[in-house]
Amino acid sequence: MSLLADRASQLFLCATIAGGAGIYVWYYLTAICKQPALYLMEGKLSSLVLQHCTLLRKQYRPPFWVWNPHAQTVLSAMRTLTCRAKYDRQPIITQDGGTVALDWFQPRGLDKIPSDAPIVLILHGLTGGSGEGYCKWMCSCIAAKGWRSVVLNYRGCAGLELTSPTLYCASFTDDVHLAVEEIHHQFPNARLFAAGYSLGSLILCKYLAEAANGTWKLKGSGISSAVMVSNPFCMHRSKVRVSKPWSAEWLYNIGLAHRIKQYIVEHNLALSKHAEIDMKSIAESRTIEHLDERVVCKLFGHDTAEDYYTAASSMQFIPQIQTPSLFLIAEDDPFLGHLPIQECKCNKNTVLAVTTRGGHVAFLQGLWPFGTAWMDQVAMQFFSACSESPQTSFDATSCSELGS
Numbered sequence: 001m002s003l004l005a006d007r008a009s010q011l012f013l014c015a016t017i018a019g020g021a022g023i024y025v026w027y028y029l030t031a032i033c034k035q036p037a038l039y040l041m042e043g044k045l046s047s048l049v050l051q052h053c054t055l056l057r058k059q060y061r062p063p064f065w066v067w068n069p070h071a072q073t074v075l076s077a078m079r080t081l082t083c084r085a086k087y088d089r090q091p092i093i094t095q096d097g098g099t100v101a102l103d104w105f106q107p108r109g110l111d112k113i114p115s116d117a118p119i120v121l122i123l124h125g126l127t128g129g130s131g132e133g134y135c136k137w138m139c140s141c142i143a144a145k146g147w148r149s150v151v152l153n154y155r156g157c158a159g160l161e162l163t164s165p166t167l168y169c170a171s172f173t174d175d176v177h178l179a180v181e182e183i184h185h186q187f188p189n190a191r192l193f194a195a196g197y198s199l200g201s202l203i204l205c206k207y208l209a210e211a212a213n214g215t216w217k218l219k220g221s222g223i224s225s226a227v228m229v230s231n232p233f234c235m236h237r238s239k240v241r242v243s244k245p246w247s248a249e250w251l252y253n254i255g256l257a258h259r260i261k262q263y264i265v266e267h268n269l270a271l272s273k274h275a276e277i278d279m280k281s282i283a284e285s286r287t288i289e290h291l292d293e294r295v296v297c298k299l300f301g302h303d304t305a306e307d308y309y310t311a312a313s314s315m316q317f318i319p320q321i322q323t324p325s326l327f328l329i330a331e332d333d334p335f336l337g338h339l340p341i342q343e344c345k346c347n348k349n350t351v352l353a354v355t356t357r358g359g360h361v362a363f364l365q366g367l368w369p370f371g372t373a374w375m376d377q378v379a380m381q382f383f384s385a386c387s388e389s390p391q392t393s394f395d396a397t398s399c400s401e402l403g404s
Helices: 002-032 044-052 069-081 133-144 174-186 199-212 235-241 248-266 279-283 288-300 305-312 341-345 374-387
Strands: 037-043 087-093 099-105 119-123 148-153 192-197 225-229 325-330 350-355 396-402
Touching: 037 044, 037 341, 044 350, 044 374, 069 133, 087 174, 099 133, 099 174, 119 133, 119 174, 119 199, 133 148, 133 192, 133 374, 148 174, 174 192, 174 199, 192 199, 192 374, 199 225, 199 325, 225 374, 235 305, 248 279, 248 288, 279 288, 288 305, 325 374, 341 350
Parallel strands: 119 148, 119 192, 192 225, 225 325, 325 350
Antiparallel strands: 037 350, 037 396, 087 099, 099 148
């Protein structure tokens, strides 16, 4: 009897484990893995995306063991450890004496890449640089295509000396314009694409809209097409979301504020030349909003942080974009402030792809999620499709929603 009881107990345990595993697999396949929702205008761009960007017509499957948005967001930072990248740095002096840098990715066989091969310009996020995992892995994917890639490092980032008392922010696009001009000067026959991540996507979106309005000397944006990943879209709502005390989003706020303060301390000497910057109040700051009030507003002429958020939010710029653009966002992104569904559905040059999972600048995939991310593959499919099209803008006739 004792032996039968032991066997029955073992069978019950095995059945329980198998049943639990089955339920988990069922939940993962039905509730976690979903096809992105696409919001776009019917026309040439939408046809191009639906025909060539096959990943956007299939389920995005995050790692079965790390689909939580915060787990994805945090673990995505480890991708910087799994990709080696060698860059050739090209410093550029701005009109006000500031310094930015173009870090040109140096893959094997670089000398065999033709001078007219497409180039992808990458704009990193807040306190980032060319050493970020998403930059290195995207550069690796671009190199595998036989193209060139270059990362724009903002003022004071990635080891750059701050040579003027001016930093960077989401509403400041002058340095992007300078980088685009320089790239075209070096490679006049190459098509230029751009990928922006988080803060970089905010900057890129504003730049594209300004280019459409004739702000810059270039005819158009100088960019053939763009991908913008994890754009918060509305900085007001994003700020509210990350300001709830003791929430997971609030911890991101505190962590990023700490990194910004480290950045400011690193460049204390240059910033101390700006009379309106109070280093003591900066040291007492605890959130991103505090630092925006005490630094960004002072340097860039915004009256309040709310004015700055209004000036930098992407919602207002999407209707003006004339460069074919793909916005990629996850609904569970901890920094997401607004989904610009109507804005993208009624602009013939924009496509909004929304996944249910993905976190912030993560979109991990596979059992080992520290390699090429889903967002890298989607971006390359979009760029590849656009590279085969001679048009820089696309006609359209009506609005529609695709996906679920």
